[in-house]
Amino acid sequence: xDNLRDALRDMLGPKAGIGVTDPAVTSTLWPEEAAAVSxxxxxxxxxxxAGRHAAREALAQLGLEPMAIPQGADRAPVWPEGITGxxxxxxxxxxxxxxxxxxxxxxxVDVEPATPLDADLIDVICTPSEQAWLADQPxxxxxxxxxxxxxxxxxxxQYPLTGEVIGFDAVTVAITDSRFExxxxxxxxxxxxxxxxxxxxxxxVAYA
Numbered sequence: 459x460d461n462l463r464d465a466l467r468d469m470l471g472p473k474a475g476i477g478v479t480d481p482a483v484t485s486t487l488w489p490e491e492a493a494a495v496s497x498x499x500x501x502x503x504x505x506x507x508a509g510r511h512a513a514r515e516a517l518a519q520l521g522l523e524p525m526a527i528p529q530g531a532d533r534a535p536v537w538p539e540g541i542t543g544x545x546x547x548x549x550x551x552x553x554x555x556x557x558x559x560x561x562x563x564x565x566x567v568d569v570e571p572a573t574p575l576d577a578d579l580i581d582v583i584c585t586p587s588e589q590a591w592l593a594d595q596p597x598x599x600x601x602x603x604x605x606x607x608x609x610x611x612x613x614x615x616q617y618p619l620t621g622e623v624i625g626f627d628a629v630t631v632a633i634t635d636s637r638f639e640x641x642x643x644x645x646x647x648x649x650x651x652x653x654x655x656x657x658x659x660x661x662x663v664a665y666a
């Protein structure tokens with residue numbers, strides 16, 4: 459987990475708070491949070507709780523006291539006034555990032571297993587220009603998963619700014635080494651981000 463924190467610190471710099479937790483370790487939900495998963499299956503509740511624990515870790519690094527991170531009507535986390543943040547989880551890891559809006563307008567984070575994207579999803583996820591890039595990659599399935607993760611992070615970062623629900627086909631990601639830029643066919647801001655493959659995970663952040 460510490461190595462993953464170090465990777466995220468390298469991606470975001472010193473002004474972001476970073477939390478990383480293991481869903482296998484029991485985390486406690488605050489009452490304001492529990493309502494969001496009152497009817498969820500145990501796995502979902504466990505991951506949700508671990509994500510909120512990670513969010514509190516991230517906020518503590520910004521000097522904030524522990525607090526509830528409830529879920530809004532749109533299912534997005536409700537962060538404290540003046541704070542932007544994002545939470546992501548997979549079976550083995552939960553990540554949260556947060557920052558003062560004076561430092562970052564918005565943040566998005568995504569974590570995925572470092573496995574190839576299902577071949578039948580490539581046409582759904584990847585635009586023609588992205589598919590042309592994939593054709594030149596030695597592991598096109600994993601490269602397609604990088605694109606998927608970058609788009610997930612971009613969506614989470616743009617949504618608090620625009621309130622727009624957008625599809626994968628409206629976003630094009632250009633990856634260069636461990637950085638990317640995401641642009642859209644809509645009247646939405648482009649964003650930059652960073653991406654790593656670390657300990658069998660793809661970890662992606664987008665920021666404005």
